[in-house]
Amino acid sequence: MKNIINNIKYWSQVFLLPIYGLSFLIPRKKDIWLLGSTFGRRFADNPRYFYLYLNQFQNENVKAIWISKNKKVINFLNENGYEAYYARNIKGIWYCLRAKVYLYDNYSKDISFWLSGGAIKINMWHGIPLKKIQMDNVHDKVRHPDNVWNKFKYRLRRLSDEKPSDYVLTTSEELRNIFASAFRTNHVLPIGYPRNDIINSNQIENILDFDEKKYLNTIESRSFSKTLLYMPTFRDSEIKFFDKMDMIDLKEYLKLENVLLLIKLHPKSKLEKEFINLECKNICVIESSLDPYVFLPYADVLITDYSSIYFDYLLLNRPLIFFNYDMKEYLSNSREMYFNYNEVTPGKKVSNWLELKQALENIKNESECNKEQGERNLLKKKMFIEEDGLWSEKLYGEICKIIRI
Missing domain, CATH: 3.40.50.11820 (CDP-glycerol glycerophosphotransferase, N-terminal domain)
Incomplete structure (x- = not known):
């Protein structure tokens, strides 16, 4: 009907x-x-x-x-x-x-x-x-x-x-x-x-609706050492996320490190209910329909896959991790790419929870971070005109x- x-x-x-x-x-x-x-x-x-x-x-x-x-x-x-x-x-x-x-x-x-x-x-x-x-x-x-x-x-x-x-x-x-x-x-x-x-600027005054204020209050009211933001793109193979993750170990890691994980799915994702079931003190799932640019500046680290959100995140000059657990399927069934993926993704590429956890640990390594910062700056100059106003x-x-x- x-x-x-x-x-x-x-x-x-x-x-x-x-x-x-x-x-x-x-x-x-x-x-x-x-x-x-x-x-x-x-x-x-x-x-x-x-x-x-x-x-x-x-x-x-x-x-x-x-x-x-x-x-x-x-x-x-x-x-x-x-x-x-x-x-x-x-x-x-x-x-x-x-x-x-x-x-x-x-x-x-x-x-x-x-x-x-x-x-x-x-x-x-x-x-x-x-x-x-x-x-x-x-x-x-x-x-x-x-x-x-x-x-x-x-x-x-x-x-x-x-x-x-x-x-x-x-x-x-x-x-x-x-x-x-x-x-x-x-x-x-x-x-x-x-x-x-x-x-880039505080000249434009944003206005926030009830839901945006609610999530920001949640983020700001909790005392965490670091905030991670997971923002994947939409595709049919996104269901494989749960096969690649150890959710028990993830929660233990977040609690031990005193880290907040924000999850903001693509509006077309079919997994929002599954992710909401993961919510706890250290995991907050932001409603997928909300504007991500309200929350992006609060992330100390962005974890994504093939979402173009990471280009915008370059402007904050903070670490990136690419969780591309289904890259073969994605390229075959969903989208081809304009660029060589490895050449325009300045951050660790990981395909399971153990690799993701190790990448989070590597962020503490200053020399590793300096190398990726240089890569991020080069890509930013390629993707954005000068920031002069x-x-x-x-x-x-x-x-x-x-x-x-």
């Missing part, structure tokens, strides 16, 4: 095609900028921090409005004095038709694809790609359908996914060609990500040039 309902919703979008065409006829105002994230569900990532920047630094020049399909997000922003509207109410629809600039981190349907005709659309994306993305990902059946039915079936989705982005944001010249290939565009902006302003400010200036205000 659920599949039937989803199919009806999907194919009913055909009737919105005339609305999309008509949306090109509505005059748009250059000083109205809309932002949204994750298909309209979250207040997170690059749109979140650019929205805060615009409202805190450019509110006399542009009207920055958050559009969401999540009323909880709308209420949270309104309660904090920010302008935000539900995507399907009159004001939300009106601003979707009138705004000249759309900014999002997936696709323009984070705001509203069907009302976006004539707007300048800037895809801020949600990561620095280690893994191949979009058109470069041969495992993506939407963009590379393997039969006639899938080619027909995904036609509507390809329209709303691929057509809207006039510009794509990235973090360095090194990545320009990758984004140009993945998004099939020459309009790549190697400016830097607004979400990293919250790591807010990246949000540079993006704002570039958009003003594009729309000529």
